[in-house]
Amino acid sequence: MLSVKENHPVEFSAELLDKFAEVASRYPQGKQKSALLPLLHLVQAEYGWLSTDAMDKVAHFLQIEPIEVYEVATFYTMYFLRPQGKYNLEICRTGPCCLVGAERIMQYIEETLGVKEGEVTADGLFSWRGVECLAACGYGPVLQIGPDYTFYENLTEQSVAQLIETLKNKVQTEA
């Protein structure tokens, strides 16, 4: 298991660096720092989280100081500074979703996965957390799973159980 204290060295692929360059070309000359948020999304989609080494290499690419990357990565809630489960279930916990049962769904997920919010299951497959409003209040309760941020709406205990089963089976088929 990786720890946030360990440096986790990464080597960006040529393909990823090409994507970096395309994103950086969207901004005027000298304003490449604007690419920081999209680049961090690309890195996280590749590795599942942002290690210190990955952030340092993004800083190097954009020719900014590493601290400029850290301060952004720690400000926004979507960036993970430690590894998550392969499937990280993010359930909306804000008012409108709670009016239609989001708290019950979160409790069900905690019981079904057997881990507390923010923890990863022993097999490394799942983690979960409550997140703030996902702008899908009419379809609540809702959850999303990165890095594609696939959306699951109108959740019930049955549909959540089915989703978890499907994801487990998917992993077994892939293996």
Add this chain to the structure above:
Amino acid sequence: MGRKLLLEHIDVPGINTFDVYRQQGGYRAVEKALKTMSPEDVVEEVKKSGLRGRGGAGFPTGMKWGFLAKPEGVPRYLVCNGDESEPGTFKDRYLMTHIPHILVEGMIVSSFALGANTSYIYIRGEMMPQIRIVEKAIAEAKAAGFLGKNILGTGYDLEIYVQPGGGAYICGEETALLESLEGKRGNPRIKPPFPAIAGLYGCPTVVNNVESIAATVPIINDGGEEYAKIGIERSTGTKLISASGNIIRPGVYEIDLGLPVEEFIYSDEYCGGIANSKKLKALVPGGSSVPILPANLISKTVNGNARLMTYESLADGGFATGSSMGSGGFIVFDEDQCIVRNTWNFARFYHHESCGQCSPCREGTGWMEKILHKIETGRGSIEDIDLLWDIQRRIEGNTICPLGDAAAWPVAAAIRHFRDEFEWHITHPQEALSRNYGLAHYADPIEPVV
């Protein structure tokens, strides 16, 4: 029957593609604006339309455009605010998912009006699927010659890029959004200078909501005067309302401004009434920041007039007995819902989303969350209610951006209208843990103020 200007073709299969959108008359506004109008003409039509910002503040869009500084040799930017995060609001997600081209078309028309040659659509990072949809729409429009160099042979150049956010409600505030777009933390800037003078990269910039930009398409097609014929008073045109909570038909509806609130809640064309045969207890009509209304102030104002879906009527009575149109996030509460729990939930949201720059908001939102949690879990005292009131009062108006106000208002309104429910939680802690307060007298008619 509500007029549909934005969602007219929502049910046409394939409307998310350029070809189908074009067959349905799409991109006519671009042709009309670029070929037959000057940028000033476009601004004039938007001014005539009376369109008000659909993101929440309701500031007249044409007037905002009129403030844009135009120094020689300095680029100007249009930035679309697609950081939809106000609890209760999901209309922009809907629009971008189903009719992305109306946003792209509106971006071209609006950029032309403002003289921008590079524009950005900032979409919250969680909406990755919508980011891909809008990016695809941009690519299709470009392939068809509606973007890029020398659009339609008119000599006008424009590139539009999509920028993902990182998960932060505060980036819906326009100066925080600009900071974020520059690759920084989303800390709102002190105004002035306003973005119209010094915005993105220090250049003159207009930031408009997704729905506002989309609304420029029917405004240019039919003319500003035609658009202004819809609606009442200074609430012109149509508005997307995101309806959620305990209703039979939650979803996004395009209404003519001026529709009675009662009709919107009970008509089968819209919300379809309260779900599970329950009774209506409360309404948050414009997203979590706006004051909550108890049942007796929803259909009628305190003076006994019908409450309408307009900026004026929803605000009738001020914060004492009214609320606000906000972003159109229409959250309906049935008799089983606990106002204390919901207020705590919203307070937690604002605490979580405070950027931390200003002490009243950074500290105050946390205090409010803690006190509300204490009351909700049966450990509160009567003095806590006054303390909460005191804290919200000291946050409001004392912060750089409106997040502080947005955190204070729902707490103030909940205490103002539901004080007895807070007191009941404190005096009946055990009971409060096992059941909700219910409807009490909130549905009783109130005496009109003469």
